[in-house]
Amino acid sequence: MAAFLVRRLAINVLVFWLITIAIFALVHKTPGDPIAMQIPADQLNSGSAEFIAQKRHELGLDQSLLVQYWHWLTNALHGDLGYSLLNGRPVTEVLGERIGPTVELMGVGLLISLLVAFPLGILAARRRNSLLDYGATVVSLGSVSIPVFFVALIAIYVFTLKFQWFPSSGISDPTNPSLLDTLHHLVLPAVILGFGNSGPFMRYVRSSMITELGADYVRTANAKGASPRRVVLRHAFRNSLIPVLTVIATNVPQLLAGAVVIEQVFAWPGMGQLAVSSVNQHDYSVIVGFALLIAILVLLSNLLADVLYTVVDPRVRLR
Amino acid sequence: MFRNRVRVALLGLAVTTLAVAGCTGPAANSNDGAGSAANKSLNVYLYQEPAGVFSPLAPVSGPDGQVMSLIDEGLLGVDPSYKLQPRLAESYTVSPDATTFTFKLRSGLKWSDGTPFTSKDVLFTYTLMANPKTTSSTAGNYTGVEGVADFASGKATTISGFSAPDDNTFVIKATKPNFGLLALIGSVWIMPEHILGKDAPDAVAKNAFFRNPTVGMGPYTFVEYKTNQYVHVTANPNYRSPAKIKDVYLKPMTSDNATAQLGNGGIDIASYSPTDAETVSGFNTVTTQEKPGAGFVRIALNQSKPYFKDAKVRQAFLYALDRKQIVQTVLGGKAEVRLSDFAKANEPAGLNDYAQDVAKAKQLLAEAGWDSNREVQLQWVHGQRDRDATSTIVQSQLAAVGVKVKLVNIQAAEIPKTYAEKTYDMVLYGGGNYAVDSSTINGITACANAYPAGGNINYFCNPQLDQLMAQANSTADEAQRKSLYDQAAKLENDQADLMWLYSPYGLWAVNKKVQGFQAPGSQDALFWDPASWTITG
Numbered sequence: 001m002a003a004f005l006v007r008r009l010a011i012n013v014l015v016f017w018l019i020t021i022a023i024f025a026l027v028h029k030t031p032g033d034p035i036a037m038q039i040p041a042d043q044l045n046s047g048s049a050e051f052i053a054q055k056r057h058e059l060g061l062d063q064s065l066l067v068q069y070w071h072w073l074t075n076a077l078h079g080d081l082g083y084s085l086l087n088g089r090p091v092t093e094v095l096g097e098r099i100g101p102t103v104e105l106m107g108v109g110l111l112i113s114l115l116v117a118f119p120l121g122i123l124a125a126r127r128r129n130s131l132l133d134y135g136a137t138v139v140s141l142g143s144v145s146i147p148v149f150f151v152a153l154i155a156i157y158v159f160t161l162k163f164q165w166f167p168s169s170g171i172s173d174p175t176n177p178s179l180l181d182t183l184h185h186l187v188l189p190a191v192i193l194g195f196g197n198s199g200p201f202m203r204y205v206r207s208s209m210i211t212e213l214g215a216d217y218v219r220t221a222n223a224k225g226a227s228p229r230r231v232v233l234r235h236a237f238r239n240s241l242i243p244v245l246t247v248i249a250t251n252v253p254q255l256l257a258g259a260v261v262i263e264q265v266f267a268w269p270g271m272g273q274l275a276v277s278s279v280n281q282h283d284y285s286v287i288v289g290f291a292l293l294i295a296i297l298v299l300l301s302n303l304l305a306d307v308l309y310t311v312v313d314p315r316v317r318l319r
Numbered sequence: 320m321f322r323n324r325v326r327v328a329l330l331g332l333a334v335t336t337l338a339v340a341g342c343t344g345p346a347a348n349s350n351d352g353a354g355s356a357a358n359k360s361l362n363v364y365l366y367q368e369p370a371g372v373f374s375p376l377a378p379v380s381g382p383d384g385q386v387m388s389l390i391d392e393g394l395l396g397v398d399p400s401y402k403l404q405p406r407l408a409e410s411y412t413v414s415p416d417a418t419t420f421t422f423k424l425r426s427g428l429k430w431s432d433g434t435p436f437t438s439k440d441v442l443f444t445y446t447l448m449a450n451p452k453t454t455s456s457t458a459g460n461y462t463g464v465e466g467v468a469d470f471a472s473g474k475a476t477t478i479s480g481f482s483a484p485d486d487n488t489f490v491i492k493a494t495k496p497n498f499g500l501l502a503l504i505g506s507v508w509i510m511p512e513h514i515l516g517k518d519a520p521d522a523v524a525k526n527a528f529f530r531n532p533t534v535g536m537g538p539y540t541f542v543e544y545k546t547n548q549y550v551h552v553t554a555n556p557n558y559r560s561p562a563k564i565k566d567v568y569l570k571p572m573t574s575d576n577a578t579a580q581l582g583n584g585g586i587d588i589a590s591y592s593p594t595d596a597e598t599v600s601g602f603n604t605v606t607t608q609e610k611p612g613a614g615f616v617r618i619a620l621n622q623s624k625p626y627f628k629d630a631k632v633r634q635a636f637l638y639a640l641d642r643k644q645i646v647q648t649v650l651g652g653k654a655e656v657r658l659s660d661f662a663k664a665n666e667p668a669g670l671n672d673y674a675q676d677v678a679k680a681k682q683l684l685a686e687a688g689w690d691s692n693r694e695v696q697l698q699w700v701h702g703q704r705d706r707d708a709t710s711t712i713v714q715s716q717l718a719a720v721g722v723k724v725k726l727v728n729i730q731a732a733e734i735p736k737t738y739a740e741k742t743y744d745m746v747l748y749g750g751g752n753y754a755v756d757s758s759t760i761n762g763i764t765a766c767a768n769a770y771p772a773g774g775n776i777n778y779f780c781n782p783q784l785d786q787l788m789a790q791a792n793s794t795a796d797e798a799q800r801k802s803l804y805d806q807a808a809k810l811e812n813d814q815a816d817l818m819w820l821y822s823p824y825g826l827w828a829v830n831k832k833v834q835g836f837q838a839p840g841s842q843d844a845l846f847w848d849p850a851s852w853t854i855t856g
Contacts, residue, residue, distance in 0.1 A: 047459025
């Protein structure tokens with residue numbers, strides 16, 4: 001296991017370095033000038049050209065791409081990801097302040113989706129082709145096929161405008177902050193996000209459980225007189241987790257990258273919003289920083305999924 | 320054992336989430352719970368996330384500017400009718416030859432931290448703004464001031480055109496008669512010398528103060544900016560007539576969300592789009608205000624291309640369009656059709672309205688020898704509903720007179736290159752403020768201001784118009800200026816330098832409990848006189 005981890009980490013470092021080159025080159029080769037676009041056509045004056053040249057020089061954008069990459073890499077190795085072209089703030093700080101709200105929303109969203117997906121998926125598999133199974137299929141199909149922005153707008157109309165039960169923007173009310181208020185703000189975005197993600201998870205749980213429930217060891221357990229509850233939860237469920245874990249692990253980086261639509265609709269200051277606004281404004285250093293963070297998460301969660309296999313299935317050995 | 324592990328994992332996830340939720344909320348309770356109006360708070364919608372650099376040196380940014388209009392003040396300010404009004408200055412005079420501008424400051428003014436405010440702060444600010452080394456994005460506006468060229472080149476250590484003869488007087492001298500200088504630089508926000516004075520010019524723009532500008536001259540004082548959540552400002556006790564509402568929160572969110580929150584009282588003041596007009600008018604808790612905009616949406620025709628040089632082609636393009644229909648269908652009538660670069664209030668009677676006339680458009684194109692096989696490209700930045708729809712309508716109406724238009728959806732960052740290389744044919748864009756003083760039109764029409772020297776991105780050039788504009792700007796006599804600008808407007812209207820489309824109205828909704836709010840002309844315009852806003856009930 002230790003040798004496996006060392007080997008995997010070494011490969012990950014190499015892959016990560018290649019990713020930095022690719023991301024840096026791609027972002028900087030995007031057509032367009034992030035500095036020139038800061039002055040719209042109606043604001044141009046006789047000093048604009050000098051301002052743009054000076055800013056480009058200050059940010060090192062007038063140097064060759066190779067030199068820029070070298071500076072960026074040496075600084076990045078020291079934990080300095082550069083400064084936002086837009087507001088001059090350190091990229092680490094810009095990313096750092098988004099992580100909290102993102103983890104909060106995505107964590108609760110994931111929890112809700114799992115709490116919906118597991119019981120429904122297991123029950124649907126246990127009572128295949130029953131009314132309950134069809135009901136679960138309808139719910140999961142709905143969650144996959146109804147766009148979240150549509151659900152979000154309907155929810156805002158019903159719960160914010162008509163009944164005024166839940167707030168529809170931000171993560172707290174600045175005039176009345178408390179944990180309860182923060183949770184109150186979390187309800188609509190987290191439930192909608194959780195509902196949106198629960199459909200695919202439920203389908204995976206259901207099909208994985210169906211495969212396991214038909215296996216010989218389940219028949220043996222039943223024959224030995226184990227209770228149905230024990231058969232499902234202790235035997236079949238554990239084995240059915242392997243494919244589901246893979247799906248959840250590949251979803252984690254995606255979740256932490258932010259749910260752009262939900263964040264936009266509910267004015268949630270998360271990663272997704274940052275990514276969209278940075279791309280719109282060609283804020284090179286923030287885009288690169290964001291992409292690298294996601295790359296690290298992808299690499300780590302794949303590694304984590306491998307390790308988790310050994311936890312749920314003792315037959316799996318990592319060498 | 321396995322179940323226990325699952326339970327522990329789920330519990331861990333829940334606890335972590337709650338902990339994070341606890342950490343991401345605001346740190347302190349700013350509501351003291353008192354019931355009087357002076358202690359109430361106001362929620363204002365921001366149409367975009369601020370960059371978070373609240374600096375007069377930074378490039379103009381709508382939402383950041385709106386925040387600064389609460390916490391900062393200039394010698395003069397622009398009211399919602401686009402008239403210059405004294406703010407930190409009590410009065411000002413312009414010499415008859417329009418070269419000397421003398422400002423008398425109000426006496427007894429203090430910064431929000433209690434430090435006395437003097438003309439030295441004004442001199443400090445203007446010297447920074449005019450100095451290109453500070454990366455002042457508007458340094459180009461100050462080139463008409465005496466001594467700026469010598470200062471920028473290092474020949475002089477001060478700018479001779481700026482002086483502070485006593486604590487309450489500030490004087491600007493222009494190199495040549497330039498009445499428009501007043502509107503161009505008179506309302507810049509003043510920066511505190513006692514905080515920024517020690518910084519070298521090339522370092523001052525990076526001072527952390529601009530991200531946390533807790534000292535200002537405006538009716539409110541900056542408290543904090545929670546990124547992408549809200550900007551909190553609180554009443555400045557040292558303001559000359561302290562604000563009546565204690566706290567204001569400016570919150571960026573989508574327009575849909577802001578409209579919903581207008582309905583439930585979550586937002587008190589918000590701009591809204593014409594498509595939401597019906598919904599907003601259905602809320603019985605809000606009143607609405609409409610104000611004509613100072614800028615306009617237009618299509619520039621690249622006149623460095625030979626086929627757009629002939630004024631007949633440009634006129635024909637205008638005749639081809641039914642701009643009234645565009646305003647009605649695309650903007651629900653919430654805009655005015657524009658007839659020239661000059662604002663409606665400043666334009667003379669008798670301008671050609673270029674009402675749609677397909678036959679005339681065809682005739683003019685024929686006279687100009689327009690090649691009907693030529694395809695021209697119309698580029699615009701996709702994403703604003705009115706502009707997206709207008710592009711398509713323009714394409715079809717030009718097709719009806721025999722002009723083939725190809726729509727090109729372009730990113731904002733790619734546009735400057737198309738100007739610099741003069742590769743574009745037509746570009747649809749908007750903005751600007753040509754209502755305060757007509758001299759600003761020079762920035763988009765003068766031959767000398769062709770891109771990149773200025774904002775004349777369509778490379779229009781008419782020396783006669785330049786001369787009229789220069790003459791008008793050379794006198795402080797109002798009647799004379801008006802007469803010369805009227806002649807200029809007629810010439811510009813005849814030459815059709817731009818395809819003027821429309822000036823959208825600023826549409827604002829205000830909760831009925833709020834009084835004193837005067838709507839600005841657009842969603843990105845500065846707020847006027849926030850100290851006079853009050854809350855009842």
